[in-house]
Structures are given as structure tokens and as C-alpha cells.
Amino acid sequence: MTDATYTDTREYEAQFGDYVELLKPRVMRLVIFTAAVGLFAAPSAVHPVIAFASILCIAVGAGASGALNMWWDRDIDAIMKRTAGRPIPSGRIQPNEALAIGLTLSFLSVMMLGLFANLAAAGLLAFTIFFYAVVYSMWLKRATPQNIVIGGAAGAFPPMIGWVVATGSIGVEAVLMFLLILIWTPPHFWALALWRNEDYKAAKIPMLPVTHGTRVTRRHILAYTLVLIPIAIAPAFTQIGGSLYFGVSVVLNLIFLWGAVHLFRRNDEDTVVDDFRAEKRFFAFTILYLFLHFVTLLVVAALRAYDLHLGSFPVWF
Amino acid sequence: MSFHPEHELHTRRKGRNSAVGLLLGGFVVLVFAVSIVKLSQPQSEDTHAPNYVTPSQVSE
Structure with a gap:
């Protein structure tokens, strides 16, 4: 042909x-x-x-x-x-x-x-x-x-x-940014998987809520959140962080922790009543959480480029 | 029979082909821009640069 x-x-x-x-x-x-x-x-x-x-x-x-x-x-x-x-x-x-x-x-x-x-x-x-x-x-x-x-x-x-x-x-800063996204991903996706459970079940994808149930998933979300918090705050003590990053990160992590604890206390009956409202809100917040961390790093870099320093902050790493 | 320019396939794929053409054009511009930037940077500091000149050569 x-x-x-x-x-x-x-x-x-x-x-x-x-x-x-x-x-x-x-x-x-x-x-x-x-x-x-x-x-x-x-x-x-x-x-x-x-x-x-x-x-x-x-x-x-x-x-x-x-x-x-x-x-x-x-x-x-x-x-x-x-x-x-x-x-x-x-x-x-x-x-x-x-x-x-x-x-x-x-x-x-x-x-x-x-x-x-x-x-x-x-x-x-x-x-x-x-x-x-x-x-x-x-x-x-x-x-x-x-x-x-x-x-x-x-x-x-x-x-x-x-x-x-x-x-x-x-550098250590690059490793911390890597770890931030790495440890953030599981709670982010498991929150989604909690209410997208049926989809994954139909496709036979072994997502945690499908294989181990929602209770184990909620426990995992909380556990990963506890690991995530020090990793997310740590860049504040490197040359790319500083007081501004520290302040923003502490606030974001407190909200994240509150959300994870809230999800941990909920059960399947609660989700039926309000159609996964808390899970959906937590999922949406996780996106904002990561976005704001990186925006802050960008702002700090821009301030540094113009030689604007917001007070001295310890650099440990 | 040759692949006539007015083949129906041409009209059907017009949008797609124009977009691919623009992309390729953009790629050429990008490579050109990077080449200009790289060649205007101080080559004596980059030992991997094809036109690397050692400090002793410069003084000669």
C-alpha cells in the first residue's frame, strides 16, 4: 500500500x-x-x-x-x-x-x-x-x-x-522540598480515596480504603500528617526559609493537623450524614497547603533577590 | 496518483498541523535563544564549553 x-x-x-x-x-x-x-x-x-x-x-x-x-x-x-x-x-x-x-x-x-x-x-x-x-x-x-x-x-x-x-x-534544601511533597501526597490522596472508594473498587486498584477499610486509612492520614509537620517546617531553618516561611508553615501545619485529627475522629456514619463534607474540605485544603508553602519559598527568594531580609533567623541545615 | 495538496486529509488536519508547525517553530527559536545566551556567557569559566580558553592561553 x-x-x-x-x-x-x-x-x-x-x-x-x-x-x-x-x-x-x-x-x-x-x-x-x-x-x-x-x-x-x-x-x-x-x-x-x-x-x-x-x-x-x-x-x-x-x-x-x-x-x-x-x-x-x-x-x-x-x-x-x-x-x-x-x-x-x-x-x-x-x-x-x-x-x-x-x-x-x-x-x-x-x-x-x-x-x-x-x-x-x-x-x-x-x-x-x-x-x-x-x-x-x-x-x-x-x-x-x-x-x-x-x-x-x-x-x-x-x-x-x-x-x-x-x-x-x-542540597539539603532540595531534599526537604522533595520530602515535603513526598510525605504530603499520601494524606492528600487518601482523603480523596475516602469518597472515591467505589471508583477504585470497580477498577480493582488496591487503594488503602479498599484493602484495609476507612478506619485504617484515617489512622494513616493522621500518622503521615505527624511525620509531615516537622518536614514542612524544617526548610525555615535553611538558607531558603526564614521567619516568614516559619510563620506561614506553622499556621498551615496547625490547620492540617486539626483537619487530620478531625478526619480521624469521624466514622462512616458521619460521612453518610454530610456526604463526606469534612473529607472533601480536607482534600481541598491539602492543595492550598502545598501551594502556599511553595509560594512562600518563592516570595522569600524574591525578597532575598532584592536584599530584603525579614530579621535574622537561625540556619541549622 | 500523487498525494494531492487539496486532499481532504489536509483540511481535516489543518488545525492540528498549524499547531505542530507553531510548536516546531517555537522549538527552533528556543534552541537559538539558548545558544546565543550560552555563547555570550564567559566561556573561560566553563571547562566543558567547546570554546573554553585556559587563563594561560588568554595571557598569550
Whole structure:
């Protein structure tokens, strides 16, 4: 068969927007934001053009891993309400196309980041893509209820990559930003899983509420919150934190703790009465919590850039 | 029969092709911009730079 006889029998023609959707633009937005904070909070200055190009590479790399995830998970995505409208299960994009786009953009983003920034950042981006697409999506997601704990690492790497773009190495500040997202992810997703339970049950994904019940899940949310609090406050005592970060973080963590304790005290009867009101509010707050932590780091970096220091604060790490 | 420019596929994929074209154009501009920035930075400080000049070479 030659080009001349080529006919496309598919009824729907995939549009550009469908391919954009394949890259999980909402996740990409978060990645761009956290990577930018990691980059700008770092002590070494990066030329704006290099910074822009590097953040773009990190975002495209994250998008590529999203496409690979959608390609692999197309069977369960079709079952779950939340994901049934994604490009592959809704028939707008063929699975092979998604695989090709995912692999191509993965290689391209890693290679370009290596050229634009440095090889350490490129290596870290390659590892992130591998971690999300292979370790999380292929191995753990369907195998263990701790899937989200390890999967959270993939989302935690971008600020670290941003930091490495600027400095060329991993510092304690980068590790703390990584840990903040890593430990934040489980309580965030388990709060969601508490009321999205049916979806995960139908798709046979071993989320904690499905395998161990809601009581164990509530206990886990509280336990992870207790681990999260010192990690979230710790950056205040590094060169990227300070008094402003300390103040904001303490307030946010008190609210987070209050929410987690509140969820811990509730049971399934309570959720029937108010249709998971507290769980939904806690879930929404977790997003604000992470966002404000990173916004504060960005504000502190901007203040430092203009030589504005809000009093002295101990630097322990 | 050649792949005629007015093939129905062209009209169907017009939006998609224009967007891909813009993206590729943007990519070229990005690589060009980064090249300019990298080459205008002090190369003597970057030992990996292709035009790295050692301090002794500079003094000669």
C-alpha cells in the first residue's frame, strides 16, 4: 500500500487539544510551578532564558510520563468515572499514538535538558519519568495499597530538578522540598480515596480504603500528617526559609493537623450524614497547603533577590 | 496518483498541523535563544564549553 491509496477509516480526527490533554496539563501546571520554585530558591542565579528552557523541558518530561501512564492504564481508566473521559478510553487517541508520543517526548525532554542545563538535572528527569511510568504505573499502582506513598516520589522530584538545574548538585534544601511533597501526597490522596472508594473498587486498584477499610486509612492520614509537620517546617531553618516561611508553615501545619485529627475522629456514619463534607474540605485544603508553602519559598527568594531580609533567623541545615 | 495538496486529509488536519508547525517553530527559536545566551556567557569559566580558553592561553 502506498500513500496514494491511504484512507483513514476512523470517524474522529484527533485534534491538537486531545494531544495536549494526553500530557495531563493540570499535573504539568503543578510541575512547572514547583520546578520554578526549586530553581529560583536556589542560591545560584540562572539566566532567564536558560531557566525558561529548563522548566519547559521538565514540564514536557512530566507530560510525557503522563502520556505513558495513560497508555498503560487505559483499561482501568475506562472503568473509573473520574478518568473515563481521558483521550484514550474515550477513543479520541489510539493507544499506540500515546505510547509513541510519550516515548518521543521523554527522550527529547531529557536530551534537551542535558544540553540546556546540565547532565545531573537531565539524569534526574530521566529517573523521574522512569519512576512514574514504570515503577509507579506498571509495578506498584495495581500491586500494593502503599502505591500512593511511593508514587508520590515522582511528583516530588520537580523542585529538586529545578534546584539541580541552578546548582548542579542536590542540597539539603532540595531534599526537604522533595520530602515535603513526598510525605504530603499520601494524606492528600487518601482523603480523596475516602469518597472515591467505589471508583477504585470497580477498577480493582488496591487503594488503602479498599484493602484495609476507612478506619485504617484515617489512622494513616493522621500518622503521615505527624511525620509531615516537622518536614514542612524544617526548610525555615535553611538558607531558603526564614521567619516568614516559619510563620506561614506553622499556621498551615496547625490547620492540617486539626483537619487530620478531625478526619480521624469521624466514622462512616458521619460521612453518610454530610456526604463526606469534612473529607472533601480536607482534600481541598491539602492543595492550598502545598501551594502556599511553595509560594512562600518563592516570595522569600524574591525578597532575598532584592536584599530584603525579614530579621535574622537561625540556619541549622 | 500523487498525494494531492487539496486532499481532504489536509483540511481535516489543518488545525492540528498549524499547531505542530507553531510548536516546531517555537522549538527552533528556543534552541537559538539558548545558544546565543550560552555563547555570550564567559566561556573561560566553563571547562566543558567547546570554546573554553585556559587563563594561560588568554595571557598569550
